[in-house]
Amino acid sequence: MYNEVQVFAENKSGKLAKVAGVLGNAGINIINFQIADVGQFGAFKILTADPDKTAQVLRDAGMVVALNPVTVVEIADKPGALVALGNALTDAGVNVLDAYGCLLEKGERAIFVVHGDKADLAEKAAKSAGFTTLSEL
């Protein structure tokens, strides 16, 4: 299992720059960053190598922060690599609430991040289908 850092963000300008500034000053490298929009507010979803530290520096800067448990699956960076994982999750009855992928090494490795309704289930399903799930990035 891995923790994705979520940061509450009002829908107004300057927010992205503020979060990026805090992480930059703390020397934290961003592996993946995306924005979830639920209307008047949204959340930044941030993957870094040290989620606890990331959450702490953002909290210290006065932000509302949460750690969201996700499954990080390593997959090959080639066409069709996602099919087997998709099948495994379907067979295990995992309801995917949120998912996204990002590249680690071009043409070699990528990760696919899954937030399922039952966190353990996604993890187990991926493993039993022969995938490696990561607890370190």
Added chain:
Amino acid sequence: MDFSERIGERFKLMNRDEIRAWQSERLAITVKQAAKSPWYKAKFAEMGLNPEDIKSCDDIKKLPLTTKEDLRLSYPDKMLAVDKSEIVRLHTSSGTTGKPTAIFHTAQDIQNWAELMARSINLSGATDKDVLQNMSGYGMFTGGLGIHFGGERLGMMMIPAGPGNTPRHLMLIRDFGVTAIHATPSYAMHVADEMISNGEDPKALGLKYAFLGAEPYTEAMRLRLQELYGFKVYNSYGLSEMNGPGVAMECTYQNGMHIWEDSYIVEVINPETLEDVPEGEIGELVLTPIRRMGMPIIRYRTRDLTRIIPGKCECGLEHRRLARFVGRSDDMLIVRGVNIFPSRIEQVLMAEEWLGGNYVLHLTREDGKMDVMTIRVELAKDAMSGSVDVLKNRKAELGRKIKDAAGFTAIIELVEPGSLPVSMGKAKRVIDERDIF
């Protein structure tokens, strides 16, 4: 018996019959005194009222009501009933709803007020052994000197800290063994929020008593403050026209504020018909101070809406109790034709642990369209657990609760902790931008 427990005992322990007899005697004196002022002299003459005809409380309805507007018209000194040389202090109102009004006190008036205030503080159980830090502004605002003189009269060590500067407040509390504070509820909440965000526990301050007032706040907010600080919050009531703080105060049963009926005659009227409402029903509080000689005010319409709690208090005092104020007859909002007091919205917000203490109600209306109420409320620091979806669901649920409470749908905007303006004095919770007058 402890020295501090004897203050004003003769008045404090009066039973209903004694209160009634005393009130009749004092009302007659007060009306004669008022007739010495240019304002009431003219008023009584205009009504054909002879002050000698007022002999008991039963005659009170023969007297005119006095409004805030009357006080403004009498500005600066038409209600003054003694020679200016006898006056030792001037206060003005906070001007919450317009221009200030001027109130004069003789030396005896100030002493009586200090005695009432001391008696009020003592009702919480605080004594001369306690140390009271007053976070009110000193100056024209009566929450400064009013509380101060009362605390000193009780024999407490008073710290006239004044408003603002949270680090200094905390330093004084820690260094001088402060056991009691006087502040506005929103400021007490702000200090707690600040301490918690610095990783400190407000309970560690060791405060035992908090006297909060000067702005409306809900029972939910009181419970929250008590939980955060570990102190007891005592509601107090006062208004500058009636001296200031010390008019009514809760006892340790925390079930309504005993209004000192040896000093004020209480009426609760229907603000439309001006008739008395039956005891126990909500109406506008009308007060006649009967121990103030420098500037008597007859049957003052406070605009505050409350009710008398029927029956006797367990503490044994026979001064009747005022229930929690439901608002002011002039701060009720009408939104889409629905009457709503901001306090009703606050109640809902305060019950949600994932929300912080600060909020603003914003009212707008576009041309020809319906009113829109936008509630901007700060999140608590730990508002979000797991995914943002949790927050989305909580917001939707809050929207339903507001609709149940208010009767209309409001727009809710969640904002970050600390992003709404903090007020050091009275919090401005309602911003009405509708062009409706």
